[in-house]
Amino acid sequence: MALSSEASSSSLKPIPGRYGIPILGAIRDRHDFFYHQGRDKFFATRIRKYNSTVIRTNMPPGPFVSSDPRVIALLDGASFPLLFDNNKVEKLNVFEGTFMPSTAFTGGHRVCAYLDTREPKHAVLKGFFLNALAARKDAVVPLFRNCLHESFCEVEDQLNKNDEADFNSVFNDASFNFLFRLLCDNKDPSHTILGSKGPKLISTWLLFQLAPLGTLGLPKIFNYVEDFIIRTFPLPSFFTKSNYQKLYEAFRTSAATLLDEAEKVGLGRDEACHNVVFMACFNSYGGLKNQFPMLVKWVGLCGEKLHADLRSEIRRVVKEEGGVTVGALEKMSLVKSVVYETMRIEPLVPYQYGRAREDLVVQSHDASFKVKKGEMLFGYQPFATKDSRIFKDAEVFVPGRFVGEGEKMLAHVFWSNGRETEEPTPADKQCPGKNLVVLLCRLFLAELFLRYDTFEFEFKESGFGPTITITSLTKASTF
Secondary structure (H helix, E strand, O other), X not given: OOEOOOOOHHHEEOOOEOOOOOOHHHHHHHHHHHHHOOHHHHHHHHHHHHOOOXXXXXXXXXXOOOOOOEEEEEOOOOOHHXXXXXXXXXXXXXXXXXXXXXXXXXXXXXXXXXXXXXXXXXXXXXXXXXXXXXXXXXXXXXXHHHHHHHHHHHHHHHHHHHOOEEHHHHHHHHHHHHHHHHHOOOOOHHHOXXXXXXXXXXXXXXXXHHHHHOOOOOOHHHHHHHHHHHHOOOOOHHHHXXXXXXXXXXXXXXXXXXXXXXXXXXXXXXXXXXXHHHHHHHHHHHHHHHHHHHHHHHHHHHOHHHHHHHHHHHHHHHHHHOOOOHHHHHOOHHHHHHHHHHHHHOOOOOEEEEEEOOOEEEEOOOOEEEEOOOOEEEEEHHHHHXXXXXXXXXXXXXXXXXXXXXXXXXXXXXXXXXXXXOOOOOOOOOOOOHHHHHHHHHHHHHHHHHHEEEEEEEEEOOOOOOEEEEEEEEEOOOO
16 A cells, blocks of 8 residues: 555654755765765665655755755655555656756647646647557557567678677667657658668757766766766757757658647647657657667576577467467567566666645555655655565566466556556556557567577666677577
């Protein structure tokens, strides 16, 4: 039970933790978070210090990008789901936490991600996204399989030439090509104003919005220089204006059918296009560019035993079903479990925010706490989905965790800003592409192990996800 409004005032505990001296306290916490401790140790140290998984602290970016960095951190699987209760928590302009980038990054519009569920435009836009994806569901499998085929061929070519292949670059292109084709009547983005530069344009645009929330991993001698440059003042949109304009024009001229659908539900064509660009490039591409590397990392780390089990299941089901279909993917229980376990152990979006709409009570495993109206709530998802009081061997990647009876535990997988057992609606903030992302990950694994028996790789961690280098692919020996 994540929330109780019935707890008596005498049973409520004060929320431990402190914010420190204004400005200086927030900067100190920021330096601990990025440079001295790292995010996991930052939270773990405070949990031990205060003997509580609900604490007060400051969250980056802090001064002077954010006017108020103070949050109440929810650091277990019991308290975290409060952030999904839109009757209790407001999501107005909190998509990136305690600050919001200028609307100049999105053509002057507050796009759907920054709207609260009680704003009338939210339901219209969210419903438009959900309907658009539903109308294109039959195109997903054949279109993505084609993109995957081209990408695996590119990886093989790189391996033949260089004995290694840049996985991230190849599959970034695949992800963008798929999304653009899906939303733009199967038009090739390389035949638009974007040429082959779509992913690079998006990456620059994303970097200027997300930079205050991360670190480049530079040598320690540059830590304070980096911190001053990217977190003293908001980075201006001017430097990405031409990049964004190209993205906007490409979608405006190529997504005619989609924008016609938007007009039918009362959306202006310009506003709809800016929202489509954000959904496709920030929400969708920005997620997939890290999700596939994460999937490869965890499957790769498990080694040959898991590879053998996956290829056995995939090839058996595909043979029985007569091909790779949505129905076939649904019958691959181990494949599904591996995808969910990846999302559990390394959630794509680690942070969630929301502001209390009213005075309320939040419950951890051990205590109840009163939160005042207007206070900012912050959830650190990796601690919620690796909560040892919910999951056995919570810190261990268990490929079959969600097979059979284990499916019941999907209620504690939160990667989509909601429970995996729930479906997104126009009235909530759960990712509209939740089911699409899961399907694409399953399809990726299916295609990988239809083509290859196993693979070897190397990876490096960064503040923006793992960088994968494929060092060998063993072609499928039987099928």
